[in-house]
Amino acid sequence: xxxxxxxxxxxxxxxxxxxxxxxxxxxxxxxxxxxxxxxxxxxxxxxxxxxxxxxxxxxxxxxxxxxxxxxxxxxxxxxxxxxxxxxxxxxxxxxxxxxxxxxxxxxxxxxxxxx
Amino acid sequence: xxxxxxxxxxxxxxxxxxxxxxxxxxxxxxxxxxxxxxxxxxxxxxxxxxxxxxxxxxxxxxxxxxxxxxxxxxxxxxxxxxxxxxxxxxxxxxxxxxxxxxxxxxxxxx
Numbered sequence: 001x002x003x004x005x006x007x008x009x010x011x012x013x014x015x016x017x018x019x020x021x022x023x024x025x026x027x028x029x030x031x032x033x034x035x036x037x038x039x040x041x042x043x044x045x046x047x048x049x050x051x052x053x054x055x056x057x058x059x060x061x062x063x064x065x066x067x068x069x070x071x072x073x074x075x076x077x078x079x080x081x082x083x084x085x086x087x088x089x090x091x092x093x094x095x096x097x098x099x100x101x102x103x104x105x106x107x108x109x110x111x112x113x114x115x
Numbered sequence: 116x117x118x119x120x121x122x123x124x125x126x127x128x129x130x131x132x133x134x135x136x137x138x139x140x141x142x143x144x145x146x147x148x149x150x151x152x153x154x155x156x157x158x159x160x161x162x163x164x165x166x167x168x169x170x171x172x173x174x175x176x177x178x179x180x181x182x183x184x185x186x187x188x189x190x191x192x193x194x195x196x197x198x199x200x201x202x203x204x205x206x207x208x209x210x211x212x213x214x215x216x217x218x219x220x221x222x223x224x225x
Binding site: 004031035042043044045048055056058091095102103106107 | 148152156157163211212213217
């Protein structure tokens with residue numbers, strides 16, 4: 001069964017460094033998302049992406065964040081200058097979003113630790 | 116999407132028993148989905164029920180939807196230890212992002 005994959009599973013970085021989190025969505029899906037979950041808190045929406053552009057973003061997704069689909073398979077989230085409060089699990093998701101269906105399929109997550 | 120409110124916040128049962136979780140929402144919906152999250156891992160889509168459906172089954176899962184009461188329930192029959200997880204309901208209108216609440220934490224003990 002196709003699945004969303006994410007790499008790395010755990011990333012440790014120093015404050016102020018840039019990180020890139022990678023995701024490979026399900027191959028025939030056209031809609032891509034990033035969510036994050038700070039330890040012990042709710043899963044929060046960051047950004048959605050369709051047709052090579054951002055379709056919606058949350059207040060969390062400020063200028064320090066960017067997303068890209070550099071080729072036909074990868075979908076990346078870049079944090080330019082990490083802060084301590086960026087420590088969280090980051091989940092990628094994808095969807096084919098047919099007329100009546102909004103199921104999203106999530107990857108296993110990347111745990112980002114900023115020290 | 117809009118956040119659903121799950122009830123109870125926590126539920127502890129023994130293996131083999133049934134678990135029922137409830138969800139309430141405030142706005143009109145196109146469909147309602149249930150997701151599961153095991154201990155900080157990725158979310159797994161369980162089942163989607165459309166606004167014109169009243170009940171849906173998938174394996175040991177049974178979902179009901181009452182649009183007049185703006186509520187849904189998820190029943191897990193013959194629970195297993197592997198069902199231990201947090202369960203979330205999410206309803207979507209036309210927006211595609213999912214908004215998660217705090218969920219119901221289900222603990223299934225042997």
